[in-house]
Structures are given as structure tokens and as C-alpha cells.
Amino acid sequence: xxxxxxxxxxxxxxxxxxxxxxxxxxxxxxxxxxxxxxxxxxxxxxxxxxxxxxxxxxxxxxxxxxxxxxxxxxxxxxxxxxxxxxxxxxxxxxxxxxxxxxxxxxxxxxxxxxxxxxxxxxxxxxxxxxxxxxxxxxxxxxxxxxxxxxxxxxxxxxxxxxxxxxxxxxxxxxxxxxxxxxxxxxxxxxxxxxxxxxxxxxxxxxxxxxxxxxxxxxx
Numbered sequence: 264x265x266x267x268x269x270x271x272x273x274x275x276x277x278x279x280x281x282x283x284x285x286x287x288x289x290x291x292x293x294x295x296x297x298x299x300x301x302x303x304x305x306x307x308x309x310x311x312x313x314x315x316x317x318x319x320x321x322x323x324x325x326x327x328x329x330x331x332x333x334x335x336x337x338x339x340x341x342x343x344x345x346x347x348x349x350x351x352x353x354x355x356x357x358x359x360x361x362x363x364x365x366x367x368x369x370x371x372x373x374x375x376x377x378x379x380x381x382x383x384x385x386x387x388x389x390x391x392x393x394x395x396x397x398x399x400x401x402x403x404x405x406x407x408x409x410x411x412x413x414x415x416x417x418x419x420x421x422x423x424x425x426x427x428x429x430x431x432x433x434x435x436x437x438x439x440x441x442x443x444x445x446x447x448x449x450x451x452x453x454x455x456x457x458x459x460x461x462x463x464x465x466x467x468x469x470x471x472x473x474x475x476x477x478x479x480x481x482x
Contacts, residue, residue, distance in 0.1 A: 299356065302356065303354075303356045304325065306355035306356065307325070307332075308324050309405060310332065310363055310365075310403075311327055311331070312389070312424075313374055313400075313402055313403040314367055314372060314374065314391050314400065314401055315367075315391075315400070315428075316331070331365050331367055332353040332363050332364075332365050333347075333353070333364045333365060334350035334352065334364050335350065335351050335352065335353045335361045335362070335363055335364070336349050336351070336364060337351070338362075338478055338479060341362050342478075347364060360376075360478075361376075362374060362376070363376075365391070367400075370393070371394040372391045372400050373392045373394075373396070374390070374391045375389065375391075375475055375479055376388075376389055376475065377471045377476075378471065378475065379468065379470055379471025379475070380467050380470075381464040382461070382464045382467070383408045384407035385406070385407045386404065386464070386467055386471060387405045387406075388402065388404035388468075388471070390472070390476065392432065396480055397431050397432050397433055398430075399427050399430045399442065401424075401428055402427035402428070403424055404424060404468060405417075405418050414465075417458060417464060420458075427455055430442055430455065431452050431453050432453075432476055434452065434453050440472060440473045442473075442476065443472065443473070444466070444468045444469040445457060446462065
């Protein structure tokens with residue numbers, strides 16, 4: 264075969280592409296179960312973070328999740344007040360839109376999943392609520408691609424996340440969810456100061472709180 268011909272070059276390139284594609288597909292398939300397990304573990308840790316359970320190893324997180332997260336309730340069932348009577352397995356990867364029913368130190372907590380948009384991409388998180396269905400017990404936020412030191416602080420700053428503890432979801436005289444992130448908090452019961460220099464990301468967190476909480480709770 265003439266190795267200098269165009270036919271040889273095209274055939275060689277095509278064979279090489281097929282071999283590389285096969286190898287990539289094989290590796291991806293081989294690692295899929297491990298990747299899925301890692302994603303599930305990350306989601307479990309985020310739920311635990313919102314319950315103020317942090318600094319756990321992977322094994323500790325798995326055990327703690329099984330201990331404190333009792334189950335999951337679909338959005339429609341939770342809004343209809345079915346609660347624990349409609350509880351299903353607490354699987355963060357099942358794609359079901361619902362809240363997590365938990366128990367921490369003998370007290371019931373409800374964890375609400377959230378999704379929204381920041382400045383550069385998606386943001387997400389979890390907020391845990393006390394059994395009174397109005398008081399925030401804890402919060403954790405995540406992001407896809409926010410600016411380091413600014414918008415990324417919603418994930419990186421545990422101190423900022425702690426500011427949500429004890430805040431109220433609702434307020435007399437305010438329609439809908441009152442819990443908000445604002446430039447300068449004037450109502451210490453429902454407002455949290457925005458991340459300095461990250462106004463748009465902070466606005467995204469506030470919108471996410473309003474929309475996500477309203478799917479499950481109302482005054």
C-alpha cells in the first residue's frame with residue numbers, strides 16, 4: 264500500500280478514530296457506576312451540610328445519611344399534607360421532585376432541594392426547616408461556575424451559609440416567601456446580607472429561595 268497516498272491517510276485516520284472512540288466508550292462505561300456513586304454521595308453530603316452535619320468522611324457521611332434521613336416525600340404529596348404517610352426511599356438520584364424528611368437529635372427537620380441561576384451558570388442547594396415549617400435550621404448552597412472570591416462564596420463560605428440559621432420563611436403582611444438575600448438586611452428575621460461584590464449571584468439565591476420554598480410551603 265502506498266503510505267503516501269490520500270487513501271491511506273484517510274483510512275488510517277478513520278481506523279484510529281474508531282479505536283479511540285471505542286476505548287473512550289469502554290472507559291466511560293467501566294467508570295459509570297463509580298461516577299454515579301460519587302455524585303450520589305456528594306448529594307447526600309450536601310443534604311447533611313444543610314442539617315449542620317459537616318466535616319464527615321465518605322464512610323461517615325453514608326452512615327449519617329442512613330441514620331438521619333428517614334425518607335422522601337413527593338412535592339404534590341407534601342403540599343397536600345400527606346407527609347410521612349407518603350414517604351418513599353430517600354434516594355437523591357431518583358429524579359423525584361420532593362423534600363427529605365429527617366430527624367436530628369430526636370427532632371424532625373424537612374430538607375428542601377433548590378435550583379436556580381447565578382451570574383455565570385446554575386446554582387443549587389438545600390434548606391432545612393424546623394418542625395414548625397417556618398424556621399430555617401440550616402442551609403447549603405452550591406454553584407456550577409461562579410467567580411472565585413465573589414459569587415463562589417455562596418458555596419465556599421460556611422460562615423455566610425450559617426447566617427440563614429434561625430431565619431423565618433414567612434412574615435406577617437408579606438405575600439409569599441419572605442426569606443430573602445438583600446444588599447443590606449434590615450429585617451433580621453427574614454433577610455440575609457448579600458455576598459459582597461456578588462449582587463447578581465445573591466439575587467439568584469434569593470429568587471431560588473422564593474421559587475423552591477413556595478413549591479412546598481405556604482403561610
